[in-house]
Amino acid sequence: MLRSHRPPSDPFKTHWISLTPRLISGGVIVISGLVLIGWFWNIDTLKSVLPTWVTMKANTAIAFLSAGVALGVVQHQIRQPTSTQLRAIAQGCAGATLMIGLLTVSQYLFHINLGIDQLLVVEPATAVGTSHPGRMAPLTAVSFILIGLALLFSSQRLQNFVQPIQAIVFTVGIIAFQALVGYAYKIEALYGISYYTQMAVHTALTFLLLCVGILYLYPNHGLVRILTSSTLAGFLGRRLFFSAMAIPLAVGWLVVQGQQMGFYTAKLGISLLVMLSVVTLALLVWWSITSLERIDAERLGTVQALQDSEASRRELAQVQEALRRSEAVFRSYFELSLVGIAVISPEKGWIEVNAELCRLLGYSEVELCQMTWVELTHPDDLQADLDCFNQVIAGEIEGYALDKRFIRKDGTVIHASMSTRCSRRPDGSVDYFVALVQDVSERVRNEAERRKAEAERVKLIQEQAARAEAEAANRMKDEFLAVLSHELRTPLNAVLGWTRLLRSRQFSPETTLEALETIERNAEVQAQLIDDILDVSRIIQGQLTLNLCLVDVGAVVEAAINSVRLVADAKAIAIHFSLVRDSQADPANTRSLVVSGDPKRLQQIFWNLLSNAIKFTDNGGRVEVSLEEVGHGASGLGDGRCEGENREEANQFQPTAHLQPPTLDSHAFAQITITDTGKGIHPDFLPHVFDRFRQADSSTTRTHGGLGLGLAIVHHLVELHQGTISVDSPGEGQGATFTVRLPLMDRPQSERDGLPEDMASYRPFESGYALPMNEPHWVSPTPVTSLATPSPEAQTQLQGLHVLVVDDDAETRKFLKLVLTQAGAIVTVVSSAVSALDLLDKVEADILVSDIGMPSVDGYELINTVRQRSAKEGGTIGAIALTSYAREEDRQRALQAGFQVHLTKPVEPEILVQAIATLASSTR
Structure with missing residues (x-):
């Protein structure tokens, strides 16, 4: 019965409700203006109300001024919702209000000073309740953030944001109310946080005013709707809501004042507080009950009066009039609506249409009522519309909504959104x-333009990304070229310097030997740089191949360690090698860890990793090398992936080899771990360790040299061996660990028993040799030392052999003649292929050593011509190609052309002598 009661008047829903936000806006602006005047003219009463209270900061006044203006403009915008300037x-x-709050909160959070606190006025450091002169309290800043958000949402005039806005406002109201309670009860913790600046009393009051003003922007929503309504809920709300806030606060304040004045103890004060609260709330409830009883009596009297017949007739007349007016109102809605409205028969004909629909379709009302909607629907949209229409007829649905196209009378097409109910x-x-029909052609056009703009934006972003990637690639290329120039010129400087000194003056034998060793060492450095560049070129082209055979991994690792031992000893770096065997698979510790691989390339892998470990480890450091057989359970075996690499380059190339690898042991692999105590790797660079041309430090002040190619080459060599490599580092200065995993061979016991005990005694053939490999053979590589001249044992290997050397470079001819003559050979040198052919007609040579790239006639054409001759004319002479063309396809071409051996420049004298001796013995 109470729900049906409506008081006869509705005084709260008047223009005073709409006037409230404007009045509050003006009040907030006046308060903030007075505070600013107080700051500019140093009037303490305007700044802090009382001298012992906290001041309202100048920035706080500015924020209130912005919020007050925003509140007034939003209220004005309600009357002019289409004004873009007001919005x-x-x-x-x-x-502005939101930004002031955010900047202040950021200063508190990040302990920074942005210089905005005393931008307008300067506040002394001794100000009351102030931790940072001129800076508003943290609670004030947070409140401004919330007020700014509420006003921003309000300016959008979106109904969906009403509840969030009111929730934000209630939050600010609670903060401000808490501060006022703190001032009333003299409890600083309620209007301040720790030692930070406290909220001023008039700041809290102004926040409460703003909260009320924002709430009154939406008088038909939330708490305001209830409090301003003429219902019983509004009646009770107005009495209970404000009384429930004011009475406990007043009672509590009185009790606290009495206790502070010494009238009673804390226990008695609490008892008084409880008793007074109960009494006042009981009186409030009693007062509300008696009011409701009076209202209910009035309602019963009204009902009794309506039972009178005359009143009933008047009521009936009023109802009829209301129905007439309602019909008129709905008719006006139908005719004046900005949306097309139609009443449609089940036979699809138009029964009644309004003026807006006639305008949209271009037909008159009479014309439309003689047609069906099927005739005006675009053919491509007709079937979907018919399907929904038939579903309604069948009783499956009560209505539907869809976007469709209509054909107007003039033949043009409009896009419409249609909603239909039955x-x-x-x-x-x-x-x-x-049916409700709304023209959405403009929206469709805007959406098409938006999609087009989005496509253009995406295209622009892609172009910018491509440009940035190209620029990064160019920067990397420039850095690499600069490093390459430095790395080539540095050893070249020593070579040229010592060479010019040796030519210009005489030195002692010791100095001369030192000079020659320096020249040789730097020449080897340049040769290694060139080899690395060629390897990378082969990797990029997918042409890096392997000479596969069965290899003892332990021997390869020991050989690599021996090759870097002198460098490690020079830096006092201890290298510790440990071999861990699988006790279950090899209880007698006799099984060798054998893989299918290229021994030279395997040694290159471990030499590179060990060299890096020594290079980046300070003097007196330590390098740990461990080799162990690990079961199949470990991850990453044979998948070609490398941890820490750039995944875009992984698995680009399929490895090829001269010998197909034997059967792999699917249950075990060899794991080689190299750990150093060096400088470590920064976490940001760790994913790029195996990238080509990438170095952690490529500046001109870097401590360590190199091209940044070694680990990239190692990565691909490991992949070619069907293995994996990973890197880990705790961080800079904490060392690094490289782990290589290679699949082990599944060998029968008979083959393992036949493996020689001293694998290190087997010396691998160099990769340039073209020797038959019909069956897998066991090898264990050892480091090849650089020799300026053949060893004494090699000086008689070529005794009596006649060697014809063909090279267009005079210095190379002199070098080769000297080396081969010291080895006991009879050497004839010529500068061109034509001269070589003429000489072969006159002299019988045993071995032909020829360059490939020569003017007029190259080495390929030379050997083709020689092989076309008869044996008596030298057609079967042993031939070695000695060239700077070091790619695999160059080697294959040389062998196919007729050379038996392919060697690359620069060549070790002992290797050249050994190759000639081996070839001579095989062709005799």
């Missing part, structure tokens, strides 16, 4: 449809 002003002021007869059949 811009409201959003700007609200944004009205049914008592038997369930459809009586008629009501």
Whole structure:
């Protein structure tokens, strides 16, 4: 019965409700202006109300000024909702309020000073309740952030944001109310946080005013709707809400004052507080109950009066008049609506249409009522519309909504959004449809333009990304070229310097030997740089191949360690090698860890990793090398992936080899771990360790040299061996660990027993040799030392052999003649292929050593011509190609052309002598 009561008057829903936000806006602006005047003219009463209270900061006044303006503009915007200028002003002021709060909170959070606190005025450091002169309290800043958000949302005039806005406002109200309670009870913790600046009393009051003003922007929503309504809920709310806030606060304040004045103890004060609160709230409830009783009595009297017949007739007349007016109102809605409205028969014909629909379709009302909607629907949209229409007829749905196209009278097409509902007869059949049609052509065009703009934006972003990637690639290329130039010129400087000194003056034998060793050492450095560049070129082209055979991994690792032992000893770096065997698979510790691989390339892998470990480890450091057989359970075996690498380059190339690898042991692999105590790797660089041309430090002040190619080459060599490599480092200065995993061979016991005990005694053939490899053979590589001249044992290997050397470079001819003559050979040198052919007609040579790249006639054409001759004319002479063309396809071409051996420049004298001796013995 109480729910049906409505008081006769509704005094709260008057223009005073809409006037409230404007009055509060003006009040907030006046308060903030007075505070600013107080700061500019140093009037303490305007700044802090009382001298012992906290001041309202100048920035706080500015934020209140912006919020007050925003509140007033938003209220004005309600009356002019289409004004874009008002919306811009409201959003700007609200944004200023939000920004002041955000900047202040960031200063507290990040302990920084942005210089905004005393930008307008300067506050002394001894100000009351102030931790940072001129800076508003943290609670004040947070409140401004929330107020700014509420005003921003309000300026959008979106109904969905009403509840969030009111929630934000209630939060600010609670903060401000808490501060006022703190001032009333003299409890600083309620209006301040720790030692930070406290909230001023008039700041809290102004926040409460703003909260009320924002709430009154939406009088038909939330708490304001209830409090301002003429219902019983509003009646009770107005009495209970404010009383429930004011009475406990007043009672508590009185009790606290009495206790502070010494009238009673704390226990008695608490008892008084409880008793007074109960009494006052009981009186409030009693007062509300008696009011409700009076209202209910009035309602019963009204009902009794309505039972009178005359009153009933008047009421009936009023109802009829209301129905007439309602019909008129709905008719006006139908005719004046900005949306097309139609009543449609189940037979698809137009029964009644409004003026807006006639305007949209270009037909008159009479013309439309003689047509069906099927005739005006675009053919491509007709089937979807018919399907929904038939579903309604069948009773499956009550209505539908869809976007479709209509064909106007002039033949043009419009895009429309149509919503349809049906009205049914008592038997369930459809009586008629009501359709709402809204023109959305402009929206469709805007959406198409938006999609086009988005596509252009995406294209622009892609172009910018491509440009940035190209620029990064160019920067990397420039850095690499600069490093390459440095790395080539540095050893070249020593070579040229010592060479010019040796030519210009005489030195002692010791100095001369030192000079020659320096020249040789730097020449080897340049040769290694060139080899690395060629390896990378082969990797990029997918042409890096392996000479596969069965290899003892332990021997390879020991050989690599021996090759870097002198460098490690020079830096006092201890290298510790440990071999861990699988006790289950090899209880007698006799099984060798054998893999299918290229011994030279395997040694290159471990030499590179060990060299890096020594290079980046300070003097007196330590390098740990461990080799162990690990079961199949470990991850990454044979998948070609490398941890820490750039995944875009992984698995680009399929490895090829001259010998197909034997069967792999699918249950075990060899794991080689190299750990150093060096400088470590920064976490940001760790993913790029195996990238080509990438170095952690490529500056001109870097401590360590190199091209940044070694680990990239190692990565691909490991992949070619069907293995994996990973890197880990705790960080800079904490060392690094490289782990290589290679699949072990599945060998029968008979083959393992046949493996020689001293694998290190087997010396691998160099990769340039073209020797038959019909069956896998066991090898264990050892480091090849650089020799300036053949060893004494090699000086008689070529005794009596006649060697014909063909090279267009005079210095190379002199070098080769000297080396081969010291080895006991009879050497004839010529500068061109034509001269070589003429000489072969006159002299019988045993071995032909020829360059490939020569003017007029190259080495390929030379050997082709020689092989076309008979044996008596030298057609079967042993031939070695000695060239700077070091690619695998160059080697294959040389062998196919007729050379038996392919060697690359620069060549070790002992290797050249050994190759000639081996070839001579095989061709005799």
